[in-house]
Amino acid sequence: MDDDGLLDDWVLGHARTSRPKVCFVPTASGDAPxxxxxxxxxxxxxxCEPSVLPLFRRELDDAALGRFLLSQDVVYVGGGNTANLLAVWRAHGVDRLLREAYDRGTLLCGISAGANCWAEGSHTDSFGPLTFLPxxxxxxxGSVCPHYDSExxxxxxxxxxxxTGALPAGWALEDGVGALFTDGLLTExxxxxxxxxxxxxEPDGENGVTERALPCRLLPEAQ
Structure with a gap:
């Protein structure tokens, strides 16, 4: 949700319908108003048809929560605390529902913690200092690291x-970058x-890593 909306438009352009239902999940920020x-x-x-799923003041029972999430075309997860997000989702069964939504073709996306959550592990400040979250x-x-250039x-x-193997090989994103994965493969x-x-x-086998910059298409209005 940048001021120019370029990445938001890019996300909506990959939805499965021309007027998608878009659910914002602000769990990582504690549902900050x-x-x-x-x-x-x-x-x-x-x-699009925007909506929000609050969990700290949850209003939906389990059946209604399932119907709501599984009806979305896009689930957009906000930034904040990755570890807290995962714990709250599991307490409410949202992790299971998101897996099912993904299998049904829902586009899952997010920024910062909302990007971290989809991978096997991530780099995070959830516990204060920067550290790994396997x-x-x-x-x-693999793993995800946001804010690669800005923090x-x-x-x-x-x-x-x-x-060191604390996290598997993965993807590091500089601010302003969007990456689309289709069936687990990077496609855009x-x-x-x-x-x-x-x-x-990726680890290089000698207590170091190899870092490969991948080309990114500059969104038109940003040129």
């Missing part, structure tokens, strides 16, 4: 986690920020 307002401000004017839904193999220590800390990379990259980071 300002974050909900920001989502609606960004999506109400677009060709936990996630596992819908995407001091991210790059070196993530590389150390991959080098874009950016709203000139010169930003997605990196593939």
């Amino acid at each position: 300002a974050y909900l307002d920001h989502f609606f401000s960004a999506f109400q004017s677009r060709a 936990d996630g839904l596992g819908l995407l193999s 001091p220590g991210r790059r070196s800390s993530y590389q150390a986690a991959v080098a 990379t874009v950016t709203r920020t000139p010169q930003a990259h997605l990196f593939q980071v």
